[in-house]
Amino acid sequence: MSKKFVEEFKVVENIALNSSNFLIKLLSKKALPQIAPGQFVNVEVKNSKEIFLRRPFSVFEVDYTQNTMSLIVKILGRGSKKLTEAEDGDTINIVYPLGKSFSYPEKEDKVLLIGGGSGVAPMLFLAKESGLVKENVDILLGARSKEDHIDVSDYAKYGNLHYTTEDGSLGEKGFVTHHSIFEQINNYNKIYACGPDAMMKAVAKIAKKEGVFCEVSLENLMACGFGVCLCCIEPTQKGNLCICTEGPVFNIKELKW
Amino acid sequence: MVNLKVKIDDLDLKNPVMTASGTSGFAEELTDFYDVGQLGGLLLKGTTLKNRDGNAYPRMAETASGMLNAVGLQNKGIDYFIENIYPRIKDYNTPLIVNVNGSTVEEYIAVTEKVNELDKIPAIELNISCPNVKEGGMSFGISCPSAEAVTREVRRVYDKTLIVKLSPNVTDITEIAKAVEGQGADSVSLVNTFLGMAIDSEKRIPLLSTVTGGLSGPAIKPIALRMVWQVYNAVKIPVIGMGGIMNAADAIEFMLAGATAVQVGTAIFKDPFIPVQIIKGIEEYLERHKILSVSELVGCLQM
Numbered sequence: 121m122s123k124k125f126v127e128e129f130k131v132v133e134n135i136a137l138n139s140s141n142f143l144i145k146l147l148s149k150k151a152l153p154q155i156a157p158g159q160f161v162n163v164e165v166k167n168s169k170e171i172f173l174r175r176p177f178s179v180f181e182v183d184y185t186q187n188t189m190s191l192i193v194k195i196l197g198r199g200s201k202k203l204t205e206a207e208d209g210d211t212i213n214i215v216y217p218l219g220k221s222f223s224y225p226e227k228e229d230k231v232l233l234i235g236g237g238s239g240v241a242p243m244l245f246l247a248k249e250s251g252l253v254k255e256n257v258d259i260l261l262g263a264r265s266k267e268d269h270i271d272v273s274d275y276a277k278y279g280n281l282h283y284t285t286e287d288g289s290l291g292e293k294g295f296v297t298h299h300s301i302f303e304q305i306n307n308y309n310k311i312y313a314c315g316p317d318a319m320m321k322a323v324a325k326i327a328k329k330e331g332v333f334c335e336v337s338l339e340n341l342m343a344c345g346f347g348v349c350l351c352c353i354e355p356t357q358k359g360n361l362c363i364c365t366e367g368p369v370f371n372i373k374e375l376k377w
Numbered sequence: 378m379v380n381l382k383v384k385i386d387d388l389d390l391k392n393p394v395m396t397a398s399g400t401s402g403f404a405e406e407l408t409d410f411y412d413v414g415q416l417g418g419l420l421l422k423g424t425t426l427k428n429r430d431g432n433a434y435p436r437m438a439e440t441a442s443g444m445l446n447a448v449g450l451q452n453k454g455i456d457y458f459i460e461n462i463y464p465r466i467k468d469y470n471t472p473l474i475v476n477v478n479g480s481t482v483e484e485y486i487a488v489t490e491k492v493n494e495l496d497k498i499p500a501i502e503l504n505i506s507c508p509n510v511k512e513g514g515m516s517f518g519i520s521c522p523s524a525e526a527v528t529r530e531v532r533r534v535y536d537k538t539l540i541v542k543l544s545p546n547v548t549d550i551t552e553i554a555k556a557v558e559g560q561g562a563d564s565v566s567l568v569n570t571f572l573g574m575a576i577d578s579e580k581r582i583p584l585l586s587t588v589t590g591g592l593s594g595p596a597i598k599p600i601a602l603r604m605v606w607q608v609y610n611a612v613k614i615p616v617i618g619m620g621g622i623m624n625a626a627d628a629i630e631f632m633l634a635g636a637t638a639v640q641v642g643t644a645i646f647k648d649p650f651i652p653v654q655i656i657k658g659i660e661e662y663l664e665r666h667k668i669l670s671v672s673e674l675v676g677c678l679q680m
Contacts, residue, residue: 124409126650164647172594173439173646215649341437343444344646346409348402350422350448351437360430360451365406 123153124218124346128211132188134204137270140195141238142204143180146212148187155182156221157246158314158337158369161191162345164213165199173343174215175199176364178314180241181248189216192270194238218345219368222246222312222335229256229309233279234296234323236262236315240270242337243314247278254279258308262296262319265289297322305330313337324372334372338363379663380670381656383417383638385615386538386563388472388500390417390638393671394628394656397619397642398423398476398502398542399448403462404469410649414470415656420640421458423476423504426484428454438575438584443594443621444643445573447587450478450510455488459495467497474500474540478507482530489535499537503528503562506544506569508591515569518544521556532561540617543567543608545597550604551611558612566617566640567608568601593643595621602634609635609676623651625658632674 129146137143162174181190195201206212222242225231231252235243240261247257257279263269266289275281283291284299292299296319305311305326313323314337327334340363342352347365354363356374361367381392395418401407404419413419431451438445452458458475466473475492479485485503492498505518505527517523528541541557543550545568554565570591575584583589601620609616618636621643622628628639644651663671 122409126410126648170441171439172442172444213648341435343437343446343643344400344649346649347406348400348422349437349446349646350399350402350431350451351435351446353431353434353436353451355434359428 124215125153126213126215128213129189131206131208131210131212134206134208137192138267140268141270142193143190144193144203144206145188145190146214148189150187152182152184152187152189153217155179155189155217157249158219158221158242159217160219160345160368161189161214161216162218163191163203165202166213168198168202171199171202174345175203176218176339176342176345178238178242178245178337179217180245192238192241215345219364220366222337222369225250225252225310227252230307231257232301232305232308232311233257233259234262234311234313234315234319235259236296236319237268239313239315239337240272241314243312244272244275244278246312247275258282258301260284260296260299260301262315263290295319295322297326302326305332308332310334321377324375324377328372335369336372337368338370339368379660379668381660382670383672385500385540385617385637388418388538390472392417392656392659393632393638394652394659395420395474395617395638395640396645396652397640398504400642400645403458404466404473405462407649411653415653416471417638417656418472418474419469420474420476420502422452423450423478423507424452424455424458424488425450425478426455426487428452428457433586435584435586436590438590440573440575440592440594441596443592443596444646445575445585445590445592446570447585447590449587450507455491459491463495463497467495472499473497474502476502476504476542477531478504478510480510482527485527485531486534489531493535493537500540501535501537502540502542502566503531504542504569506542508544508546508570508572508589515544515546518553519547521552524553525556525560528557528560528562538563540564540566542569544569545600545604545620546572551607554608554612558614562614564615564617565608565612566619568597568604568620571597571600593621595623597621598627602630605631605636606634606678622655625655625662628655628659629662629674632671633676633678635676635678637672637675
């Protein structure tokens with residue numbers, strides 16, 4: 121158990137990254153607690169008669185010197201759409217930091233980070249925070265087409281960026297698991313992935329077969345985000361576990377995939 | 378200084394605000410946010426004799442001003458609770474109440490007997506109203522003979538405060554309330570969730586794995602409030618009210634309708650601090666209206 125907070129953050133930036141993803145930078149009035157890659161926040165959608173529950177988002181970036189936290193918000197439905205309409209100066213109520221983070225790689229590890237869609241957020245956060253040298257980190261990002269990719273060129277300093285698109289408009293054509301990186305997947309000690317279920321399952325299948333350590337960040341419908349409602353379960357080797365407290369990061373060995 | 382203390386049978390509560398079962402786990406999760414000793418009481422997660430995995434995913438659907446759930450009493454069983462959870466939580470500075478569930482009368486009795494051995498559990502809430510389990514659960518709470526039978530048998534083995542949680546999914550809730558009062562219930566808590574359903578019209582599928590589930594949240598408040606008022610006027614034992622309470626005004630409405638204490642449930646999912654904000658709000662209300670004791674509000678609806 122670790123200390124959690126409910127706090128009003130001020131929106132200091134809301135930038136459209138592409139047609140469906142927005143980067144929302146939030147300012148805290150007080151010093152932020154330590155937030156680790158893979159942890160998430162549960163965001164209230166204000167002034168909506170239709171939306172009752174909060175919406176969970178991975179943390180993309182934290183700047184402890186400025187007390188800011190950034191989220192990548194992908195429009196998935198009415199709740200996330202309303203959040204992307206936030207304007208500078210608005211306040212957003214957030215429950216945080218929630219869930220377990222990715223395990224940090226060892227200094228000598230060769231790491232592959234795989235992000236699909238808005239799943240890039242925790243991957244880039246991990247790349248930045250891992251403390252590894254760029255040569256040991258490959259970041260593979262997948263999307264439907266070039267337009268769906270988010271510009272993450274700033275992260276080239278933390279790892280080697282690779283892309284796939286289903287239509288071939290950027291990087292190699294196909295799904296992330298079709299990328300040529302997978303031809304020598306045994307080169308990696310650790311694989312971390314976040315994105316659509318089908319993508320993570322395909323990655324997990326290969327990692328399992330090759331015996332490579334692999335952690336994935338799951339997403340599920342949740343009400344509370346801190347383990348009391350028991351709605352966001354994932355069947356695991358230990359029975360049904362809550363994604364919000366036992367995850368969202370799981371080692372694939374724990375899952376029934 | 379106003380007096381927030383209330384009494385439910387032998388149970389002394391420092392204030393009338395408790396958390397509803399199934400919405401605050403086994404209380405530990407809330408301690409990540411604040412000291413739960415501030416609360417009037419904690420209704421622990423529904424507990425059965427044996428481990429239950431609960432229902433398949435998806436177990437939750439958001440609805441207008443509320444949500445549906447179909448968790449299905451996922452818990453590790455009473456023995457696991459006693460060995461692993463109880464030692465960690467027993468010294469919280471607020472009454473801990475175990476929500477007892479079963480598929481048969483014998484199971485209710487077995488769980489109750491085990492809870493009876495625990496010094497720091499001053500009361501149980503007999504859940505005869507869970508709509509999300511196939512066997513037992515709500516079926517006990519929707520007919521007078523079965524509600525009477527399970528209450529009577531549990532009363533025989535339990536001498537501390539016995540609260541019976543009632544289902545709203547009945548024609549006349551006062552009949553059930555009177556039936557359990559007649560068998561020795563010390564209090565009734567109401568209401569559990571309303572049976573409902575939600576559909577994805579695009580995919581033409583139900584949104585819950587179980588098709589139907591329990592509706593909670595502000596959407597049910599007026600109906601729950603009506604039932605509390607009806608039951609208050611039908612029984613002599615204290616009524617504990619719940620159903621969509623989101624703020625102090627909601628809680629006060631329930632007390633005016635006849636609730637001696639309230640349970641806050643789904644609101645916790647939205648903000649875990651809501652129960653403590655409600656306590657503060659009730660205090661402010663009493664000061665503003667120059668009322669010395671919160672118990673003066675109970676059933677004081679002016680007609």
